[in-house]
Amino acid sequence: MSGRLLIHIGLAKAGSSFLQSTLFSGRYPGLHVVDDPGLARWQGKGSARYLKSGANLFFDQVTGGNGVLSWEPTDRSWQIRDTLSLMPPGEGLVVSNEEWAGHPFSGGVYGEIIGRRIKESFPDAKILILLREQRKLAFSTYVDYVVRHGGTASLRRFLAPGQVGQVPQHNIQFYRFSHMVNWYYREFGQRNVMVLPAEILFAQPEDTLRRILGFIGAEAGDVPSMPGTENRGRYGVYCAHRLLPFLNLMAVPAPTNGYATINLRWVRSTIREVAGAVMPDALQKRIIGRDRRMIERALAEVVTADNGILQTLVSHDLRALGYLMPEPA
Numbered sequence: 415m416s417g418r419l420l421i422h423i424g425l426a427k428a429g430s431s432f433l434q435s436t437l438f439s440g441r442y443p444g445l446h447v448v449d450d451p452g453l454a455r456w457q458g459k460g461s462a463r464y465l466k467s468g469a470n471l472f473f474d475q476v477t478g479g480n481g482v483l484s485w486e487p488t489d490r491s492w493q494i495r496d497t498l499s500l501m502p503p504g505e506g507l508v509v510s511n512e513e514w515a516g517h518p519f520s521g522g523v524y525g526e527i528i529g530r531r532i533k534e535s536f537p538d539a540k541i542l543i544l545l546r547e548q549r550k551l552a553f554s555t556y557v558d559y560v561v562r563h564g565g566t567a568s569l570r571r572f573l574a575p576g577q578v579g580q581v582p583q584h585n586i587q588f589y590r591f592s593h594m595v596n597w598y599y600r601e602f603g604q605r606n607v608m609v610l611p612a613e614i615l616f617a618q619p620e621d622t623l624r625r626i627l628g629f630i631g632a633e634a635g636d637v638p639s640m641p642g643t644e645n646r647g648r649y650g651v652y653c654a655h656r657l658l659p660f661l662n663l664m665a666v667p668a669p670t671n672g673y674a675t676i677n678l679r680w681v682r683s684t685i686r687e688v689a690g691a692v693m694p695d696a697l698q699k700r701i702i703g704r705d706r707r708m709i710e711r712a713l714a715e716v717v718t719a720d721n722g723i724l725q726t727l728v729s730h731d732l733r734a735l736g737y738l739m740p741e742p743a
Contacts, residue, residue: 418498418505418506418507418540418630418631419498419507419538419539419540419630420506420507420508420539420626420629420630421508421509421514421532421536421539421540421541421542422438422509422510422512422542422544423511423512423514423515423528423529423532423541423542423543424511424512424513424514424543424544425518425543425544425545425546425551426512426513426517426518426555427512427518427551427554427555427558428544428546428551428612429546429612429615429616430510430512431457431464432619433510433544433615433626434457434464434465434467434510435462436619436623437508437623437626437627438465438467438510439464439465440465440467444504444505444506444632444633445505445506445508445627445632446497446505446506446507446508447465447467447468447507447508447509448467448468448493448494448497448509449465449467450493452470453468453469453471454466454467454469454470455469455511466511467508467509467510468494468509468511469509469510469511470511471491471494471509472511472528472531472532472535473511473528491535491536494507494535494536504631504633505632506627506630506631506632508630514532515528515543515594516528516588516594518551518552518555518584519559519563519583519584519670520582520583520584521582521583521585521587521588522585522588522594523582525594526597529597529598533601533602537602538606539606540606540608540629540630541602541606541608542608542610542626543594543595543598543607543608543609543610544610544611544612544615545591545609545610545611545612545728546612546613547611547613547735547736547737547738548589548591548713548717548721548737548738549706549710549713549738552573552586552589552709552712552713553705553706553709555584556572556705556709557648557649557652559572559670560652560655560656560662561648561651561652561655563668563670564662564665564666564668564670564671565662565670565671566662566663566665566670566672566674566675567670569656569705569708569709570708573586573708573709573712586712586713589713589716589717589720590716590717590720591720591721591724592720592721592723592724592727593720595607595727595728596727599727608625608629609728610622610625610626610730611730611732611735613735613736614730614735648690649698649702650690650691650698651686651690652690652702653690653693653697653698653701653702654685654686654687654689654690655686656701656705657689657693657701658685658686658689661682661685661686662675662682663675664676664677664678664679664681664682665677665679665682666679710738714738717737717738718738718739718740719740721737721738721739721740722740724737725739
């Protein structure tokens with residue numbers, strides 16, 4: 415029965431917002447969603463607001479946040495099973511949260527915990543994993559860390575944090591995707607796991623959406639034509655932060671800044687918006703180019719060999735999509 419359940423686990427910054435605001439929005443006929451307020455989550459504001467179907471399904475709600483310590487599969491899965499039992503043939507159900515693969519800010523430490531909860535709850539489910547070329551993913555992650563989350567670590571420190579065992583941190587080993595793909599293949603069977611590079615989704619959105627529908631046996635009619643919501647980097651503001659690193663000392667206190675800030679967010683917002691707006695394009699390109707090169711130096715040794723393994727697990731030509739690959743023998 416749960417073979418018509420599609421569980422989209424991420425990755426973060428790999429087309430999740432686009433999927434959640436189009437195919438997984440609840441507006442596509444024949445693809446059901448979970449919008450119960452206790453299980454779902456709404457993201458964004460106004461016309462950009464979109465649903466994360468069943469986003470809290472495998473998390474515990476602890477003081478308003480997500481916890482991963484105590485959890486029982488029977489607590490929530492009955493709602494999913496009831497919906498599946500009532501669906502006619504040719505229809506499917508999707509739940510989606512890009513954090514279920516583990517969040518890059520914490521090195522993906524709870525990814526396997528969530529994976530085991532998924533397996534325990536819905537062993538016959540279909541799993542959707544979207545990947546993204548690691549250099550672009552790491553850069554987008556750092557932009558998000560600085561601009562949206564008030565992170566105070568320099569890029570160099572973000573890529574190579576001190577080894578404090580008690581505190582999960584960003585870890586470049588997270589970008590070795592073959593481990594995650596192999597784990598899901600082993601637990602769910604390769605035929606029940608679809609692995610797609612996000613680059614395919616960005617380049618061929620309608621064809622990719624039809625492939626996803628076909629994967630769970632849902633009828634693929636006219637796929638959504640709306641542009642959807644895509645998280646875009648605010649690079650002018652980002653560059654302002656890189657030139658003025660003190661800005662996030664005025665951010666809202668948060669784990670990303672050690673709660674060691676003064677909450678002057680309106681001052682911070684004004685300074686960075688003005689600085690980003692007046693910054694010459696040439697300077698922005700110089701800052702972004704420098705940071706991208708730093709990321710490539712940090713990741714190349716870690717991900718190149720692993721991408722060679724990943725290539726044996728997926729059907730897409732990763733080299734043609736720009737992934738760092740080993741030299742041909």
